[in-house]
Amino acid sequence: MPHLLSLIREDVATVLERDPAAKSHLEVYLCYSGLHAVWFYRMNHWLWNHNFLLLARWLSQVARWLTGIEIHPGAQVGRRLFIDHGMGVVIGETAIVGEDVTLYQGVTLGGTGKEQGKRHPTLLDNVVVGGGAKILGNITVGHNCRIGAGSVVLRSVPDNSTVVGVPGHIILREGKRVVITDPKQINDPLSAALSAVATEVNKLKERVRQLEGTGGSEPASESLQRIIEDRDDQI
Ligand SMILES: CC(C)(COP(=O)(O)OP(=O)(O)OC[C@H]1O[C@@H](n2cnc3c(N)ncnc32)[C@H](O)[C@@H]1OP(=O)(O)O)[C@@H](O)C(=O)NCCC(=O)NCCS
DSSP states (O other), X not given: OOOHHHHXXXXXXXXXXXXXXXXXXXHHHHHOHHHHHHHHHHHHHHHHHTTOHHHHHHHHHHHHHHHSOEEOTTSEEOTTOEESSOTTOEEOTTOEEXXXXXXXXXXXXXXXXXXXXXXXXXXXXXXXXXXXXXXXXXXXXXXXXEEOTTOEEOSOBOTTEEEETTTTEEXXXXXXXXXXXXXXXXXXXXXXXXXXXXXXXXXXXXXXXXXXXXXXXXXXXXXXXXXXXXXXHOO
């Protein structure tokens, strides 16, 4: 375990690296409530692990009053977490946050209210979560994922994906645009409906040709074919 002071220096260096608005070490020490919240959390997590449960919870509330950021002392948070702006961020008791994660203001790593035990999300390394995004339930957001501002993510997300919307769906995976998302991975209701309609239209076209007696099956139009293939290809 690195020395406390070196962890603090590392946190400050992280802010200077990730926030172009940060101008000096002194400014970061004084003005970044996200950092203050993380430092409070580290102390509270130690107290929590040494069974000072109520003291840890109370101090986490003090940190919330001072910073607007609520990190439950039982959560597991990796190194170099950067909470930018911060107000309204909530990290639940069983959440796990990997290393080099960035959270913007208003992010919730919360429960759905339906689960017991591990009921908050796990974020793997290098995840960036945009302002106001809600990630709910015992799901995993893979390495290097980006969650768009305002998204509501309810299903696990594979590595190297960008997710946007409500409910959150993948728009980019491994650098490639995803047109239709596999409903088993992370549902995109519009894409699922579109691909179902495309398949039905194709079947109807074939049926009409049979009834007209024109025989043989005409290939689907290019755009229909693309939608059907995209559905079969994705992820
Ligand atoms: C999700 C995000 C990372 C995507 O960035 P990107 O890879 O550059 O993607 P693009 O801007 O090219 O957008 C790709 C598509 O997703 C859509 N999109 C992007 N962000 C979105 C969001 N938050 N919600 C819904 N749709 C979004 C775009 O409209 C675009 O759709 P289109 O291709 O149909 O026009 C980024 O838009 C985002 O939300 N970042 C969070 C930033 C933030 O919270 N900052 C707070 C600073 S205080």
